[in-house]
Amino acid sequence: MRKSFLSENPSVLWFIAALGLFTLMVTLLSEATGAGLISTSFVKTLGKTLCLCLIAIAMDVVWGYCGILSLGHFAFFGIGGYAIGMWLMYARTEGIVLESLAGQTIPPTPQEISDAIGNQIFGVVGSSEFPMIWAFADSLFLQLLMVVLVPGLLALVFGWLAFRSRVTGVYLSILTQAMTLALSLYLFQNDSGLRGNNGLSGLQNIPGFEGTPQSTIAIVFFLISAAALGAGYVFFAWIVSGKMGSVIKGIRDNEARVRFLGYHVESYKLFVFTITAVISGIAGALYYPQAGIINPGEIAPIASIYLAVWVAIGGRGRLYGAVIGAAFVSLLSSWFTGGGAPDINLGFYTIQWTDWWLVLLGVSFVAVTLLFPKGIGGLFDYLVRKQP
């Protein structure tokens, strides 16, 4: 079964090979393990980009293959980040607190330790109590479970409600966008229990590895992200191939016809929506320890729309298209907004790309939608087919 799947989908092998080669090269050129040609911060950027590619293929499956334009997948990404961030922040603060309390003559009680940690974490929002949702923050295993369970359950409930009442097309998009907005507004409150607009910070410091240099941590996370992307790619490629993939694509092309053929359309949609939400959560849990900070602004509806933009530019309906789109646009974006692109002097006006990049992105996005609906991936198809 496995063998036939891979032999039927040579592009998966190609992708894995390319990803492996890329990972190997970066590892060899990084500061931690090799020549030091690639700086640690750039390794982090590449690692983050791989996580974005992972959520992009999830988005591609739900939109490009199943036809559900979800404007809420970045919310799942953020939830994953918050879930892992809670453990990172708790465990690290606990370490610091224990160290500072160790100097006292009388050993601290559990209550004193918990109070001190609460003070450290929630002092910025004028509180020191641990909210309910932090109940499992001391356990890495349970928080990792939350990375998977919370986005999964949210997607399951939301999807069940939406698909059950046959909300489709743009209505569903607006509804998912509303969900994202509600979530980010909720997190912006100071009494949400997740530090309001301060978000969670200091996530780049991994508890238990205080002595390890950031360059090593960066390359380890890079490798984990690459492995996750590879696994996610194979998993999704497997899902969208075979009979199930055909049904999913059928739903995209003509939902009513698939329903009349006797398939339970809602279950398929719900499955795709939920599983992609879970993968998005995992991608977020890998992304934010590399980014170091997460705040509600990251979850704002605009982020989910950008996700759709990447997939559209990369080319919908092909997984490598999503990877290309996410990597290309996000790297280009950080190059332009980071001041990497040279300013253009028109004589009467100087175009500074930090100001004009979004205009360029918006316009090129309209152009891609109008002129190249298949995106960059479509270009590949064209080249592949040209060869004899």
Added chain:
Amino acid sequence: MRRIFYAIALCFGTVMAAQAQELQTILQTHADEIAKPSRKTVNVALEDLVASGLPTVPGFLEAWVEKSVWQRGDGQFFIGAVEDDQINLRDVDSGAESTADKSDFKQLKPNGGVRRVIGTALVQFQLSDDNLTRRTTAVASIARRPAADQLAPLLASVEGEPDPALKARKIQLANFLSARFADNPEDRITAINSLAKDTSVEARSVLNQILQNSSGVAPSEPEGNIARILDPMQAPDAYYAELVEAGFAPARTGPAVIRAALEANIVDGRVGNIPLAQLGTDAARERAYAALAKEGLAPPLVTTQTRDHALGEYVFYDLYDEPNAEITAAAEAALSSVEQRVAFAQAADLALDGLSLASIYFLAAIGLAITFGVMGVINMAHGEFIMMGAYTGYVVQTFIPDYTVSILVALPLAFAITFGAGVTMERLVIRHLYHRPLETLLATFGISIALQQLAKNIFGTQARPLTSPDWLDGAWVISDVIAISYIRIAIFVLALLFLALILFVLKRTRLGLEVRAVTQNPGMAASMGINPDRINMLTFGLGSGIAGIAGVAIGLYAKVTSEMGADYIVQSFMTVVVGGVGNVWGTLAGASMIGFLQKGIEWLNPSNTLAAQTYMILFIILFIQFRPKGIVALKGRAAAD
């Protein structure tokens, strides 16, 4: 006896004392009190002065307060003003002017407390002064510092008050005063009962002052007018702290106290014979502390049990300052009736707020009701058209300084600009995507971020002012509780106008007929000689132009920034979807529901507008589950897709 006589004389406002008496004579009778007054002694002199009813008394009292009364060496009083070494004198009775050498005179300098007593005595003269302004000032000063002795003069002055407004105010104020200070309890209760219908802040504060109480603790129930007996077990720790403060119980030993006591008594790495390393739990620490207490090294531990026992021994109560229980009962009743009325008024105010929020949402969404609702085009750049309208208003104001004219110019100009932008967008982008709604969404989103960034590049990131004309400033105040700003009324009126306009265009004009034909069946419409391209273009332009006008209106009350459109876009889409796509009435229903709902949720949780928005969105998501087609669902052929 004389006092009562004078008080009665004053109440009737008639002059009973001998007219022939001279002011100077009275002053001489009380020469000592007047020359060296104290707050206690000055009253005797003031009573005689007031009782004399001489017309010269108010002038003398005013001069006295202003420290321009001088006493000559022989004890005679004069009103005077110093000029170099000379002093210009005026006789207190005849008003005859003279000049004398300053050295023979001593200035009277009553201190602040005395001046206040004199001022109070003066108020009763000012209350019946000929000058309306002075009477108003006197009434206002009573309202500011109500006191028992102002009641009688105030009542006396009501009868002769010529100004009807001031008279009503005097009666109201006299009512407040008699509710608090009248001698007869029945009078007070009558006055209190009459306050039960008054929702003004002043009346409420009068009632609250009557009901002022202080909490206390005692071994047994105290004498007096007890408001309520409190149950200490509701918040045992807080009540115990009260007990400690009253000196009835030893202070609670908290974790910090225990810790300090333990740290102070470490002997050979042990406390109370327990090794330090084992003191990592509260139980172990309490054991160690108990051991210390046994040895007398620390005060005994107050456990939860001892605390509860101590709380049971004492009575916690609220005691009214007012000793008469009937009066407090009447005030309680009046206050609860007032509060009920206030609650009604607040509900009305909330409804007004909801209405104005609904009209803002309606304005923001009505353009969308046309492009999205009628044409089915998802325009994510709709919010940016609102922003363009607002910036148009701002730019017009920089050229035309008169705010009224500039608004009148800005409204049609904003329509023209956004109409043009809409038509351009429709021609260049949207018409290629009519059958791919999801792609329309993404393409218009691209336009939206480009426009937003362009606005940021041109106008900067800080908010720009869009000033409303003077006649829109201020608020329409109906009562102390209900008020609405004129600008919100204007937005409401504008929303109504737009509703009428859109309905008229869609239902009563040739264009509206063609729009409806094209949206229902473009092919059939085309074969009837309608040009669908042209109609789509015009409809989209109309929807966009209305967004521009809405932008000017919204900019008047909110800030104009490049992100203002994004603030409204999700809400606007939800307004249209909740209301029911394809129907202007539906948009009205959706806007009303969302507006009232948001205000209602804000009222439940007033400190937190973010939470209100969150819950409202969640409600809308659920609502759409159960009515996917919105409040006003189209039926029949119009709902074909």
